[in-house]
Amino acid sequence: MLSSFLIAVIAMCGLATLLALLMVIADLTLGNYGEVKITINDETEMTVEGGKPLLATLMGEKLFIPSACGGRGSCGFCKVKVVSDIGDYVATELPWITEEEKKENIRLSCQIKAKKDLAIQIPEELFNVKEYRTRVERIRDLTYDIKEVTLKLIDPLEIKFRAGQYIQFQTPEYELSSESVYRAYSCSSVPSRKDGVELEIRLVPNGICTTYVFQYMKEGDEVVINGPYGEFFLRDTDAEIVFIAGGSGMAPIKSILLDMAEKGIDRKATYFFGARTTRDLFLLDEMRELEKRLPRFKFVPALSAPTEEDKWTGQTGLITEVLDKHLKEGNNVEAYLCGSPGMIDASIGVLTKKGLPEQLIFYDKFA
Amino acid sequence: MTDGLFAFGVFFAAIFTNNILLTNYLGMCSFLAVSKELKTSFGLGMAVVFVMTCTSAINWLIYYYVLVPYDIVYLRFIAFIIVIAAFVQLVEMVIERLSDALYAALGIFLPLITVNCAILGASLFMVIREYTFVSGLAFGAGSGIGWAVAIIAMAGIRTKLNVRSKVPFGLTGAGITLIIAGIMALAFMGFAGMISIT
Numbered sequence: 275m276l277s278s279f280l281i282a283v284i285a286m287c288g289l290a291t292l293l294a295l296l297m298v299i300a301d302l303t304l305g306n307y308g309e310v311k312i313t314i315n316d317e318t319e320m321t322v323e324g325g326k327p328l329l330a331t332l333m334g335e336k337l338f339i340p341s342a343c344g345g346r347g348s349c350g351f352c353k354v355k356v357v358s359d360i361g362d363y364v365a366t367e368l369p370w371i372t373e374e375e376k377k378e379n380i381r382l383s384c385q386i387k388a389k390k391d392l393a394i395q396i397p398e399e400l401f402n403v404k405e406y407r408t409r410v411e412r413i414r415d416l417t418y419d420i421k422e423v424t425l426k427l428i429d430p431l432e433i434k435f436r437a438g439q440y441i442q443f444q445t446p447e448y449e450l451s452s453e454s455v456y457r458a459y460s461c462s463s464v465p466s467r468k469d470g471v472e473l474e475i476r477l478v479p480n481g482i483c484t485t486y487v488f489q490y491m492k493e494g495d496e497v498v499i500n501g502p503y504g505e506f507f508l509r510d511t512d513a514e515i516v517f518i519a520g521g522s523g524m525a526p527i528k529s530i531l532l533d534m535a536e537k538g539i540d541r542k543a544t545y546f547f548g549a550r551t552t553r554d555l556f557l558l559d560e561m562r563e564l565e566k567r568l569p570r571f572k573f574v575p576a577l578s579a580p581t582e583e584d585k586w587t588g589q590t591g592l593i594t595e596v597l598d599k600h601l602k603e604g605n606n607v608e609a610y611l612c613g614s615p616g617m618i619d620a621s622i623g624v625l626t627k628k629g630l631p632e633q634l635i636f637y638d639k640f641a
Numbered sequence: 642m643t644d645g646l647f648a649f650g651v652f653f654a655a656i657f658t659n660n661i662l663l664t665n666y667l668g669m670c671s672f673l674a675v676s677k678e679l680k681t682s683f684g685l686g687m688a689v690v691f692v693m694t695c696t697s698a699i700n701w702l703i704y705y706y707v708l709v710p711y712d713i714v715y716l717r718f719i720a721f722i723i724v725i726a727a728f729v730q731l732v733e734m735v736i737e738r739l740s741d742a743l744y745a746a747l748g749i750f751l752p753l754i755t756v757n758c759a760i761l762g763a764s765l766f767m768v769i770r771e772y773t774f775v776s777g778l779a780f781g782a783g784s785g786i787g788w789a790v791a792i793i794a795m796a797g798i799r800t801k802l803n804v805r806s807k808v809p810f811g812l813t814g815a816g817i818t819l820i821i822a823g824i825m826a827l828a829f830m831g832f833a834g835m836i837s838i839t
Contacts, residue, residue: 282713289707293727302733361741365681365750387737502742 315395322621329384345384352383357393405500419477426470437533438526441501445483456484462525464532476522508637515543516609523613535567542570550594552584604630612638650777657832662791668759682796686789688750700764707714709784
């Protein structure tokens, strides 16, 4: 009795061990694809262990492609464009791929495996979106209702963004808000400064986030941001640039200008900045400095309601009027707008009247 | 009857008169799930043919050279299933290594059929009916082909069904597929007098 029991156990263990051994050998030989190189958006390269699904491989590299099902091929979210040759579609991908996507070789990253060197393309923002713990390094008054907040990154230590993009600022729970909320703010700092971001935040009466920033947040506090996001960045062309901003719409434009100055991008550029009185003007010295660094750049502030004390000698009138006066024609011009919806809509009206096609007008509206 | 002729008979019987899918109703889940499209069901069918043939052979050897000598045939279920699982995994790795095209066509279905009861069923029938090695191999191949024929036929019917027929709402999907499978089984019973296997 005992012996037959032992024989059974030994035979089964032997069989299982044999098969397991076979699998281990196969895994080390057949399943071993060595290291493969993944090139993302032509610029970033990562060397990873080959043979695993692309989604999991990228996740291992802390690159998060959106996926709801966790790589089982049942949500169809984790699409990436594969530039290099990776073979035919597998049957489990097909239900999620449209005919147009087929032409572009858009694949489900959880169903394809990184068996050889790959080149893929993903939206830039996916590539960089992360959550950052930061410390408030400095809070500075730009005007009576706009503060410049400098955040120093704690973890991760570096952020990569394009000039003009925005981050989301997490307002923690505090007296006025029982839940933490997110608000988007454009980065005003130059992208080459990777260890932190600078935001320009204008007080919104009774705004949850701005009230927190203006009345509760102190230097040295820890705040959480995530990003970067957005398509509002300088297009790589030779066209003349028109910047239009008002209030804290200054932030992304300042970032773009600093970036241009640093990279030596010499394009004809005019920056129309709208304000009510001189009380609302800020960073004038920085703009003069930028005019020196960028020979073909001109900063045109305009006051809509200057008072006697202002002793204003510059442009007056609504920004749309100033724009209308200065912009000759919309030929070979790109426009970048940032500010309140009212200002943006009115400016788009002027620009299209001048003959600017809508696809060359880029804007970031404050909701 | 010679062994060779018997094996030939078993092969045909497994396809037609004793079709493992339509007479034993084994392997239903993947039959219902993957029979929507002709192309995918062809791929799955071919994968089943291949795996069933090979696992029948391996399991025959395991059964008669390991399980029977040590008198532990009651362990055949677990032994067969781990052999099938390991084999399928191995084949998937080989195919993936060798050919992207073959992997796209066949390999992707392999994990699906690791737990396909028709595969285990074929091995179990083979030992219950005490086939010789050659007959067992013929039975495995025949059962696989029979299963493939059934799923491909079903996919063809369902493709036509989608275009031509107004299926009552309550019967769409698995409902109408099961009814069709039943009618197909009846049709296959028409072969019953041709060959019989024990």
